[in-house]
Amino acid sequence: MGGEGSGFGIGDAVRRKEDRRHLFGRGQFTADLRIPRLQEVAFLRSPIAHGRIRAIHVPEGLRDRVVLAGDLRGARSIRAVTDAPGFNAADFPLLASDKVLFVGQPVAMCLAPSRAEAEDIAQAIDLEIDELPAVVDMEAAVRPDAPLLHEGWGRNVFLTREFEAGDLERARAEAAVTIERTYRLNRQAGVSMEGRAILAHWDDRLDELVVWNSTQMPHQVRYALALHLDLDEHRIRVVAPDVGGGFGLKNIVYPEEIAVAALAAQVRQPLRWIEDRREHFLASIHCRETLYNVTAFATAEGRLLGVDVTVQVDAGAYATWPNGPNMELGMAIKNVPGPYRLEAYRARGWTAATNKAPIGPYRGVARPGACFCIERTIDEIARAVGREPHEVRMENMVRPDQMPYRSLTNMLYDNGDYAESVRIAADLVDVASVRARQAQGEADGRLIGVGFAAYTEQTAHGCGEWITRGVPIIPGYESCTARLMSDGSLQLLVGIQSHGQGLETTLAQVAHHELGVPFERISVRHGDSALSPFGMGTFASRSMVMAGGAVARASRMLAARIRPIAAQLLQCTPDAITLRDGAAHGPQGSVDFAEIGRVAYVRQEGLPRDAAPTLDVTATYSPEIDTGVFCYSTHAAVVAVDPGTGTVEILDYAVVEDCGTIVNPMIVDGQIVGGVAQGIGNALYEEIPYDTSGQPLATTLADYLLPGAPAIPGIKIAHMCTPAEHTEYGMKGMGEGGAISPPAAIANALRDALADTGAELCETPMTPRRVLAAILAAESRIHAREAAE
């Protein structure tokens, strides 16, 4: 291959191309854009969780600065419908005019030259709402007497699912050990550094709507806008400039965005809305809120026999576009078995509608909960049979000789050695020395413990998998246009969107690897629907595999076009040509890409007779299997807990993972560390509680705690490498994984630390208060037992 040994190919820790502009403060985010005549938008939002709008009084003189639902022409409410049987649709109005269903729901748009003035207008509007009883608890929401959010629904349930495979009754009968637990992951927010943002203006010269949008999927946004506005898609251009983090929450098209785009098209006035942090906590999607009731059966040796689980998801008020609240439940049910051999499994679940912000995908989607459920349970089984949890884990895992292994939930685990990842993780944190230290006790009175959590993560799944999820958009492919320029430099135009993943670097590494064009002469253009072929965007741990595959394929198509031209110039046959070091090499002599480009574009007479001019090819790519490739990992945490205050410190943290062939190890490690940091947030800090009237109680960074730098320990990372058999180069996706295991690993470490007290943590985040409460509860159980004796 052209780029081998250059230091810029596949497997090289190339420094990121995108860092320079960010380090120098020269990134270009939506808020940085300067457009003449721009008006800023502030949204008036419902202060009430559930109510009927009686009147919206706009002060005299401000009416032309305020846009209500009835003022938007040719714009439709968001409709996200899935093919899941029994799915209840909940159209999400762009602006509420009848009912409001959560605090923060947009009601009116206020326009002014500055955001502060726009907020002044919003404050001057008098919103009269007749308050209705709020539904805030997912279990209460589905009771027959609960007030209904949506007219025409019998119950506040978006959808239900049931799954059963294997003989659970036999597992129950054979079990020496039965574990019953309830696990709760509380609601949190995505908290991208940059919030949502949109700037929309009508370009009169091109007669099109131009939308600058902080999104993970510009092409899908274009599609969605054509769907929701009376506008042909050829008149819409969507540009994602620099995007300051997404984590899934920008993989959604929101009412605010469609409303701003619709109004800009309607009034031909450039408009911008920049979400502030408070709005982010109120009205960007939330995530994670799930409740698991699990019963697990095992033998006296700790062999897992069967799992029976009920999953409840609190999806908030509306279905967001494109996937609604559908994915969380289905993925939870699919992923509870995790990396384990499980022969009997029953899962039931439902997704409740409540008067809270809608939930959506956030790094890991459902799997942190599924992992918490199975991994906490495996630990309880191990304790019940008196064995080391990591050893019980290893014995229960799918073995390499069983690969490819089809799980009960019909996921095809492609390859790898799951137990080996546990073994290495146990080495990295040195379990034996933790046990020795525990026996000795800590001088400061803290208790230490070690915990593990493993997962296997479906990544880069294709068409067939998405169809089983019943989603309206099937993101089974990616695309790339590769263009060798007349001077031998290379442009890659891709349909994904890079918002921190370093794809401007890694995709260039792939093309460099294939073609040998010098790395610094390759640019990657993404995030602009007018530039690149249609692509789905960056989410679901897919872009390196999918877009990397498309780049590889386009590069090879380009190579196939370059070879005959070079052969003509070098007087040899095309198959004698090799491409490296920015040139085509024949048996005798070479010709550089600049000369080949010059001939292809401006000296047509130099081309072989049957060669078309220009060097511009477009490829799409789908992996050879559409069930995905599975990146797996084991995390191990060592914690110290202060039994007096409930404070938890992470003393050591190790990640062992196998994402197949690694394109850029530095970026992969960065993704792991970032994911683990978010997982630690999930485990220990982040939460948006709601009070009984449906008011969110964490709407600023003073109330919503993110892990700060001191909360993130140095993370030990070890890689295993089992190349995927069905993707280019053997790559597997890995972007989300870091965030999956930390809640479970830390909960298990706490369980270990508190083993003598009997306290368990079964709910995230594990705040000092919850830790202390668990200790007190365990103490009172012990006292009650002693009293009974």
Add this chain to the structure above:
Amino acid sequence: MKPAPFDYAAARDLDHALALFGEAEGEAKYIAGGQTLGPMLNLRLSQPDRLIDLGRIDALRDARSEGDRVVFGAGVRHAEIEDGLLPDPSGGLMPQAAARLAYRAIRNRGTLGGSLVHADPAAEWPNILLALDATVHLRGLAGAREVRLGDFQLGYLTTDLAPDEIVASISIPVLGPTARWGYHKLCRQPGEFAQSLAVTVVFGPGRVRCVLGCAGPVPLLLKAVSALAGGVSGWRDDVRTEIAAALETDLSAAGIAVDAVDLRAHAATVARSMKDALA
């Protein structure tokens, strides 16, 4: 999160600040470091018609020793205390507490007086300065007065300060050479507000002030706990049970009900502050 419109005036000195207040139409509010008021303005929780900026008054930045007390201008920054740039009456307690107060960016601008006026029972200075038995010196349109900190803090985010009044300075008795102190703050991570905060100052034999933050609407001077600490010589681990009992006595005397979880946490911070002071 942009503030409602307001009129802004920077005061040259305290007399000027009071004059600006006197002439204001509508609600006027003083601003110093702005580390609390700034966010409150942005959230539109506070919408004054006029902001009077005290940040340029040099006299408020002064700190000096006066006999057996140190007098701090109300505008001294947390960072100046942290960095040891000012006289320290507290034998190291104030610099050490300042170093863990919020984040450095906040410490660079936030002021001692502002913290006392905001009167958050989870904040450092209202608790620590109560333990040190500080006195606040006020200036208002009607003249000057002084109030002991224990009488200044009336309720949650509420003080004895009249709208026109400004905390001009805070005077703190200098601890003697044999004085000891202990301070413990429980917070979810560095820089966050405390969930429990306890400070114990041993002024001399039998003279102890132990203060607990976060449990009630104001910092609580724990009389029973202080008496207990004053009556023991040195630290013994078995005194923890007595501390918990004394704390319950103090909380119930103050009419404060806390649940078992909070009680455990408060007892732990109180015991640790006492241990550091006595051990």
